Amino acid sequence: ERRPVGASEPFRTRMLSVPGLGDGAAGRRSRARTEHGRTTGSRRPRGTLTKLHLAATVQAAAPHQRARGRSGPGLVVRRDDLRQATREGREGxxxxxxxxxxxxxxxxxxxxxxxxxxxxxxxxxxxxxxxxxxxxxxxxxxxxxxxxxxxxxxxxxxxxxxxxxxxxxxxxxxxxxxxxxxxxxxxxxxxxxxxxxxxxxxxxxxxxxxxxxxxxxxxxxxxxxxxxxxxxxxxxxxxxxxxxxxxxxxxxxxxxxxxxxxxxxxxxxxxxxxxxxxxxx
The missing domain is CATH 3.40.50.410 (von Willebrand factor, type A domain)
Structure with a gap:
């Protein structure tokens, strides 16, 4: 067995990351779905709606306005039309x-x-x-x-x-x-x-x-x-x-x-x- 050897001078490393999209704790390494970050799309909400994606909600509601008896300028929106904004950030x-x-x-x-x-x-x-x-x-x-x-x-x-x-x-x-x-x-x-x-x-x-x-x-x-x-x-x-x-x-x-x-x-x-x-x- 040899005695421990000291480390050489540290250096700045390349970015190592996990491929795909995760759901982990907020960090600065791999891509992940997060509550904060840039909006990348929309989905149907699972549970409580936390961030409305307005354009996607309007797009979902628009084809059904005549069937819903719309008579004025306002859009008739139902719960099924609501869309959650999906956001992407980084995880640890x-x-x-x-x-x-x-x-x-x-x-x-x-x-x-x-x-x-x-x-x-x-x-x-x-x-x-x-x-x-x-x-x-x-x-x-x-x-x-x-x-x-x-x-x-x-x-x-x-x-x-x-x-x-x-x-x-x-x-x-x-x-x-x-x-x-x-x-x-x-x-x-x-x-x-x-x-x-x-x-x-x-x-x-x-x-x-x-x-x-x-x-x-x-x-x-x-x-x-x-x-x-x-x-x-x-x-x-x-x-x-x-x-x-x-x-x-x-x-x-x-x-x-x-x-x-x-x-x-x-x-x-x-x-x-x-x-x-x-x-x-």
Whole structure:
């Protein structure tokens, strides 16, 4: 086991978001239906009408004026004509970090860069009013270093003290993340998760360790969990394992350099698009 390595200088990261339209708590990350924000359309009210969409209500009532015996300038409006304005804003998400702290990641310079990247994402999560959680895996298994919380400061402290070394139980890390998200869906079903896996993709242990990791990844993909794999592989010989893992997750793989705000435009593809491409293949 090696002593903890300090994080490199934080940087401004690209926007990571969950695809689709959510209903979570107000925040600044993913698109969501909200009570405040820009009006995007209308619908029939479910329960109490809170914001009338006037144009849509008039459009619904207009064809029925003769049948309703309208005789004056006013419009005869009935309850069935009323339309609720739908609005779109941003929600906060649960960003669950799964960080590889095994021996293959333990080179001092690389682990410092990894911690710097996660620290940068934690700062971004704080600004976007997310909940965060931290799972680490190394040696014989995975550990929930920090259950999902709104305390980004605590997550940063746990990250700084993270030791490294040992085998790479990647499957255990993914399975622990799956169980953590299962519990959180029961506690807070409206808050959508974003899984951020920080690894070089190497898996070691008994049997087909990488195959077990891919099977664990498919559990997340089956539930439509948005995922990003931050590829930490270095050196001249590249195995591309992180990219393979991202494919099984139905997500995207990016390098540490690509995570920077000035690097690329979009990092999370819609899980449904990935699934459709698989079926077409």
């Amino acid at each position: 998400n649960l960003v669950l970090f799964v960080v590889d702290a095994s021996g293959s990641m333990a080179a001092r310079q690389r682990m410092g860069a990894v911690k710097g990247a996660v620290m940068s994402l934690l700062l971004d999560a704080y600004q976007r009013r997310d909940k965060v959680g931290l799972i680490t895996f190394r040696g014989r298994g995975a550990e929930v270093a920090l259950p999902p919380t709104s305390s980004v400061d605590t997550a940063a402290a746990r990250l700084q003290s993270l030791p490294t070394g040992g085998r790479t139980p990647l499957a255990e890390g993914l399975l622990t993340a799956h169980e953590t998200l299962r519990i959180e869906r029961l506690r807070d079903p409206s808050r959508r998760p974003l899984l951020v896996i920080v690894t070089d993709g190497r898996a070691t242990g008994a049997g087909d360790a990488f195959g077990q990791a891919l099977r664990a990844a498919r559990l997340h993909a089956a539930e439509g969990t948005a995922a990003v794999v931050v590829d930490c592989e270095s050196g001249y010989v590249r195995l591309g394992l992180a990219g393979t893992l991202a494919g099984e997750l139905g997500g995207t793989a990016v390098t540490l350099d690509e995570l920077r705000a000035d690097a690329i435009a979009g990092l999370v593809r819609d899980v449904r698009e990935v699934s459709a491409a698989r079926r077409a293949a």
